[in-house]
Amino acid sequence: MDSRIKLRHPWFSALLSFLVPGLGQAYQGRLFKALLYFFCIGGLFLTGARLAEWNAIQAPPFEYRDKGRGLLLLKYAAQFGLGTPAIGALLQTRRYLERSNEAPITIPAAFSAPFQGTLSHSDPTNGHTERHVSGTITLEPFEAPFGESIAGSFHGTANDGQQIDIKLDHHVSVDRPIDPSPRRNVHAKVIGQDSGSLDGSIPRRWQDWLGVPMDDRADQALQGRLGKWHELAMVLTWIAGLLNILAIWDALEGPAWGYNDQSEPGSSNVVVVPAARTPVRSPAAVT
């Protein structure tokens, strides 16, 4: 038995390593390994997730997908070794599939948000004009005779420098609150311009898009945009998840071979700290 390897609370440490790579080893005081696992496995996963535009994990149940559900489950199983993002994606999928996650008819209270998009307008003399605009959009609940809806206004500037200050018709459509895109689409008609409209997006809160699953169309669009980089990104996240299983096992059972390559192979050469609290008598003391 090699007393140089001390595994403090193995099951708890394994759970910590499951949640964050290397955290269990840090808890056990094995700092070199903790840093190695954290930067290697965590860095590999974050690199893959970043390459996939933070849409790397698709969690079950795959009700939001029509095809390839078996393959999706295999991919998720490989990523599951890295606990926190995998469990986070499970929770986000639950939120995404909730009935309440649909384009709202109205909103509970008025709010303002930075807006980017295009302001288009058509008239017989100038034809169709389209300008990029950015500024602040204010949306508010509207009580119409036929029911509730959303109204609002926009203040900002166009790309030609002109100041824009417009009121929006009370049929503003806003995308559903929880969606994998970091931006939430907004469409509105402009009051006072018969054929004017404002199309663009406002930022979504990070907790409303990060780890949210993609439907078939969004996934195909992402794969089309990223090409081979998407495949690479996914491979990196799978390998990170599988490698973290080794780190979890290391926190639970210690190194697979031994303290170093001079040790006996396969010997269970670790000391579990709770068991070591009872004083160990040497053979000489027993006799």
Added chain:
Amino acid sequence: MSSLTSIAITWWALPLAAVVSLVWNASRYEQTSCIVSRSARMFGWLVFWMVLIGGVLYGLSYNL
């Protein structure tokens, strides 16, 4: 353009091999110097085999 993308993607095999070597050996040994030396050796072998297999595949697909 696509061949340039392929080359750029191929370079990703190096950090990936380094990470796999380090984590694999960290899960087998406890001593820091042993982990580092074993990882360096494994990384070298991984790169050697990748270059060898890549070279063979490149040779077989030459002029195709």
